[in-house]
Amino acid sequence: MPFHHLTLPNGLQVLGETNPGALSVAVGFFVRTGARDERDNESGVSHFLEHMAFKGTERRDAIQVNRDFDRIGADNNAFTSEELTVYHASVLPEYLPQVFDILADILRPALREDDFLTEKNVIKDEIARYEVRPEWLVYDISRRRYFGEHPLGRSILGTRESIDALTREQMLDYFRRRYAASNIIVSVAGNFDWNELVALTERHCGDWNGLHVPPRQLSESPCRAGLELISRERFNQEYVMMWAPGPAANSPCRFAAAVLDSIIGDYTGSRLYWELVDPGLVESADFSYLDAEGAGAYLVSFICSPEKTASNLEIVRRVLRQVQEHGVTDEELRTARTRLASREVRSHERTHRRMLSIGDDWIYLNQYRTLDDELAAIDSVDAKAIRELLERYPLRDFMTVALGPLAKF
Amino acid sequence: MVLPNVDVHIHQLENGLTLLVEQIPHVRSASFSISLQAGCAYEPANRRGLAGIVLDLMTRGAGPRDNRELNQALDALGVDRSETVGVMRLEFSASMLARDLPKALELYADIIRRPHLSERELEPVRNQALQDLESLADDPPGRLLVELRRCYFPEPISRDSRGDFEGVRSVTIDDVRNYWKQFLRPRDAIVSIAGNVDWPHLRDQVEELLGDWPPESIPPLNIEETPPRSRHIQEEVDQTQIGIAYPSVTMDHPEYYAARGAVGILSDGMSSRLFTNVREAYGLCYAIRATLGLFKDRGAVVCYTAGEPHNAQELLDRTLHEIRRLPEGVEEDELDRVKAGLKSALIMKLESTAARAAANSSDWYLLGRVRTLNEIQAAIDSLTPQAIVEHLRRYPPKNFTIVTLGPQPLKWSND
Numbered sequence: 001m002p003f004h005h006l007t008l009p010n011g012l013q014v015l016g017e018t019n020p021g022a023l024s025v026a027v028g029f030f031v032r033t034g035a036r037d038e039r040d041n042e043s044g045v046s047h048f049l050e051h052m053a054f055k056g057t058e059r060r061d062a063i064q065v066n067r068d069f070d071r072i073g074a075d076n077n078a079f080t081s082e083e084l085t086v087y088h089a090s091v092l093p094e095y096l097p098q099v100f101d102i103l104a105d106i107l108r109p110a111l112r113e114d115d116f117l118t119e120k121n122v123i124k125d126e127i128a129r130y131e132v133r134p135e136w137l138v139y140d141i142s143r144r145r146y147f148g149e150h151p152l153g154r155s156i157l158g159t160r161e162s163i164d165a166l167t168r169e170q171m172l173d174y175f176r177r178r179y180a181a182s183n184i185i186v187s188v189a190g191n192f193d194w195n196e197l198v199a200l201t202e203r204h205c206g207d208w209n210g211l212h213v214p215p216r217q218l219s220e221s222p223c224r225a226g227l228e229l230i231s232r233e234r235f236n237q238e239y240v241m242m243w244a245p246g247p248a249a250n251s252p253c254r255f256a257a258a259v260l261d262s263i264i265g266d267y268t269g270s271r272l273y274w275e276l277v278d279p280g281l282v283e284s285a286d287f288s289y290l291d292a293e294g295a296g297a298y299l300v301s302f303i304c305s306p307e308k309t310a311s312n313l314e315i316v317r318r319v320l321r322q323v324q325e326h327g328v329t330d331e332e333l334r335t336a337r338t339r340l341a342s343r344e345v346r347s348h349e350r351t352h353r354r355m356l357s358i359g360d361d362w363i364y365l366n367q368y369r370t371l372d373d374e375l376a377a378i379d380s381v382d383a384k385a386i387r388e389l390l391e392r393y394p395l396r397d398f399m400t401v402a403l404g405p406l407a408k409f
Numbered sequence: 410m411v412l413p414n415v416d417v418h419i420h421q422l423e424n425g426l427t428l429l430v431e432q433i434p435h436v437r438s439a440s441f442s443i444s445l446q447a448g449c450a451y452e453p454a455n456r457r458g459l460a461g462i463v464l465d466l467m468t469r470g471a472g473p474r475d476n477r478e479l480n481q482a483l484d485a486l487g488v489d490r491s492e493t494v495g496v497m498r499l500e501f502s503a504s505m506l507a508r509d510l511p512k513a514l515e516l517y518a519d520i521i522r523r524p525h526l527s528e529r530e531l532e533p534v535r536n537q538a539l540q541d542l543e544s545l546a547d548d549p550p551g552r553l554l555v556e557l558r559r560c561y562f563p564e565p566i567s568r569d570s571r572g573d574f575e576g577v578r579s580v581t582i583d584d585v586r587n588y589w590k591q592f593l594r595p596r597d598a599i600v601s602i603a604g605n606v607d608w609p610h611l612r613d614q615v616e617e618l619l620g621d622w623p624p625e626s627i628p629p630l631n632i633e634e635t636p637p638r639s640r641h642i643q644e645e646v647d648q649t650q651i652g653i654a655y656p657s658v659t660m661d662h663p664e665y666y667a668a669r670g671a672v673g674i675l676s677d678g679m680s681s682r683l684f685t686n687v688r689e690a691y692g693l694c695y696a697i698r699a700t701l702g703l704f705k706d707r708g709a710v711v712c713y714t715a716g717e718p719h720n721a722q723e724l725l726d727r728t729l730h731e732i733r734r735l736p737e738g739v740e741e742d743e744l745d746r747v748k749a750g751l752k753s754a755l756i757m758k759l760e761s762t763a764a765r766a767a768a769n770s771s772d773w774y775l776l777g778r779v780r781t782l783n784e785i786q787a788a789i790d791s792l793t794p795q796a797i798v799e800h801l802r803r804y805p806p807k808n809f810t811i812v813t814l815g816p817q818p819l820k821w822s823n824d
Binding site: 021022023024054055062063065066067069070071072073074075076090091092118119120121122124125126128129131132133134234235236237266268269274277278279280281282283303304305331334335338339341342343345346349350351 | 413435436437438469476477480481483484485486487488489490504505506509532533534535536537540541543544546547548549550645646647648677678679680681684685688689690691692693694695696715716717720742745746747749750751752753754756757759760761762
């Protein structure tokens with residue numbers, strides 16, 4: 001499929017993969033900013049600003065933004081992570097001009113004071129929503145404990161207090177610092193015309209500020225063993241998360257990590273599945289890895305009855321030790337590669353997912369990667385690649401947080 | 410909008426099973442859904458949770474393969490799969506590369522027709538089911554919806570598939586085997602496949618795998634019509650949970666699209682009334698939505714929202730206000746937006762073989778036929794504000810069943 005790339009004079013980058021057979025077109029504006037880029041007194045501002053984008057611009061109020069999206073049947077949303085804020089929409093091909101106009105417009109929000117104050121309540125309810133969902137809460141708490149002072153330890157939502165204290169001026173300042181054209185990538189996939197996209201980008205984004213955004217100070221994930229119990233009597237089950245350093249998003253080890261993730265933690269047939277899920281010792285168990293710019297982490301999680309926590313933890317440690325000491329089998333490798341390849345092909349069929357992959361590859365690798373590139377990379381993961389990964393990032397010294405009714409082990 | 414040509418092949422087996430196949434030539438994948446006339450409504454009253462246990466046991470060894478071999482065989486094909494226990498249906502769904510579909514179907518024929526249902530596997534499956542119930546207790550939004558269903562619908566369609574502790578604890582291997590024998594039958598079963606597949610070959614394969622599956626009649630379900638009731642669950646939580654249900658129409662009803670349009674006015678998209686007038690204008694909640702829940706013989710609008718306890722009363726009041734004022738009128742412009750969203754979703758679903766397999770299966774179950782894209786599009790196009798308002802006057806949103814969970818009971822009246 002033809003791929004195109006263009007950088008505007010103000011630094012904005014546009015990526016496009018055209019597929020005339022697609023039934024839709026997907027557009028994403030990727031802003032390289034998130035919780036890790038916040039200062040101490042502006043915790044939660046990235047995510048709050050993402051909400052404010054939908055509250056209106058100079059040309060549209062909040063109602064018009066939402067109506068304009070809905071009028072063209074757009075499937076649109078936005079998300080904020082530790083290091084990215086992405087605004088995205090999928091539409092039928094004929095609505096590309098309209099959807100581009102709205103997305104580009106909300107990337108220059110008006111940040112009106114009264115909207116700002118009303119939206120604080122929505123954000124605080126989103127925080128309350130986390131409080132009642134222990135599986136989300138334990139991720140947030142354990143991530144903060146694990147990363148500590150590392151920028152990836154910052155909270156995405158912020159706290160009720162930090163949101164209350166935040167002013168519109170602080171948000172404006174953050175916006176100017178982070179939403180410069182040079183810090184934004186537009187990724188488009190599906191059925192569209194590249195020249196039309198270029199014209200749209202020049203028209204709607206050509207006058208965006210081209211301020212230089214300094215690169216992030218990068219450091220690897222911390223090594224922090226230990227165990228912490230966070231006692232919350234109101235929960236029935238124990239929610240356990242374990243963290244250890246893993247490869248970063250641009251690491252050459254990332255495909256080996258994806259294969260290892262499937263071998264240890266896939267939802268069926270993995271090591272943790274046979275040791276914990278199949279015998280009914282847990283409600284669920286997972287091994288995955290978090291890959292960010294310059295840092296990554298392995299993440300093990302399980303949910304179980306409080307009284308089984310200690311014995312399950314022993315099982316997890318044994319599984320990790322066995323993999324570290326003896327590696328994985330050829331059959332496991334073959335199965336994991338097949339599963340990942342099958343998922344990659346299926347994901348490629350969805351225009352929206354394709355747009356997200358193209359954006360991510362550009363952000364983290366500065367590369368355009370085709371389906372065949374991905375399949376070849378998955379296929380190349382062998383026992384040696386897994387060994388190298390485990391030497392560089394061993395499955396040892398996990399920091400463990402257990403949230404639930406347990407007061408002690 | 411020009412709709413792509415979509416052809417669904419239909420083939421009925423003599424034993425009552427229906428095969429639906431949609432060929433999508435531009436993809437490399439295939440998905441299927443096998444939906445059976447069973448579900449938690451068919452469980453004995455003192456064995457709640459049995460259907461889920463049966464389903465789980467079926468995937469733990471079948472045909473010539475034991476638990477581990479069966480799982481490895483599916484994993485080696487790169488099949489992503491799930492099993493769902495519904496109220497009236499049990500469903501196996503799977504997605505894979507199209508070239509692996511025939512092998513996957515062979516494995517599923519074993520799972521359905523020749524499961525080992527081994528006693529050795531019962532305890533692990535039971536433990537898993539008990540853990541699911543424990544986790545549900547930690548999930549206030551999930552519990553609210555379970556309770557709303559229990560209060561609104563009559564027995565046994567009010568049930569939740571996870572069952573209860575007592576039921577799960579008392580299930581024996583004989584219960585499992587009896588349930589499988591009685592309900593896992595081809596009558597009214599639907600095998601729906603979508604993707605880059607070869608129709609005549611697939612028809613022959615399904616005939617070969619499932620054609621001699623003996624039909625046996627499934628006893629009809631006895632539904633005791635009882636009036637819905639509202640309730641409050643007193644609990645110290647950080648976020649008050651609110652669920653509202655009221656009657657609507659079924660999918661085969663002549664006013665189905667008007668009813669769907671009315672729910673769209675309430676809840677489709679971020680310019681819908683609930684999102685705009687409750688969340689955006691007052692910041693009372695993060696999540697708010699209404700959906701049209703459909704059974705074969707009844708439909709209901711189910712609305713969920715949640716907010717901080719000090720806002721909960723106002724949140725409920727404003728939500729009810731929006732629902733109640735629907736029959737007063739619908740604007741052309743807001744309906745146009747709902748229609749655009751429905752049509753766009755219809756086309757974008759074509760990019761997912763799993764979504765197509767599920768949509769065709771659901772149509773066959775609820776309507777006894779598969780709607781064409783053109784039919785759906787024409788029905789959406791022909792919706793007018795007047796048709797929706799007339800529908801709402803015939804079926805006004807009232808007689809609400811309201812379940813709340815939070816630190817204080819909320820006030821409302823059904824007048």
